[in-house]
Amino acid sequence: MFPPVPRPRSPRRIDRPRFDRAFAPIAAVCLLLLVVVLGGGFAAIVTSAADPIDPAPTASLSVTVEESTVTLSHEGGDPIDVSDVRISVRVDGEALSEQPPVPFFSASGFEPGPTGAFNSAGTTTLSAGDRASFSIAGTNDPVPTPGATVEVRIDAGSTPVARLSTTATEA
Structure with missing residues (x-):
């Protein structure tokens, strides 16, 4: 019989790392953390700058x-x-x-x-x-x-x- 014919390799090499998929979740997590930190800082500034309301006399x-x-x-x-x-x-x-x-x-x-x-x-x-x-x-x-x-x-x-x-x- 005939020896097996080697299959053609795909144009993409298996040993090459795939950065296109792993980068999106890391960027999203970093962006989310940045938004949370900036939002918390903004809230702290706004609440500390507001004048407290004097309560009515009791x-x-x-x-x-x-x-x-x-x-x-x-x-x-x-x-x-x-x-x-x-x-x-x-x-x-x-x-x-x-x-x-x-x-x-x-x-x-x-x-x-x-x-x-x-x-x-x-x-x-x-x-x-x-x-x-x-x-x-x-x-x-x-x-x-x-x-x-x-x-x-x-x-x-x-x-x-x-x-x-x-x-x-x-x-």
Whole structure:
């Protein structure tokens, strides 16, 4: 019989290393690591550069209403700078047409001369044990009458500090 015929060799040599396939995964891993490290560094810079947000004060407050005089009592907790808060009052669910612009001395819809921290002529900080009051003028609407439900809301920016409710009484 005839001796076997040698088969022609492929143009590619078997002993030559094949870099074209192994290079892509290594490059992808290196690129992914670079993206992760740069992203982490960017996040660290952004979070450390941001100003921390001051929390709203935490305090225990109560409210009383005698006829048209609203008195806020600070029973404990953080002091409240009333120049940094907004106070809104509702009588039987209806907002006053004029809200108290604390601190103030004379304002539309209110009797002049509020007491305590609500008076701009004195200290505007309401601390534990302090009381502050203002009187709603007859020109404001609605004016609390005995038996009316009065709600007082105190906000520091967009953060609520207190939501208080009481029933108006006679003086």
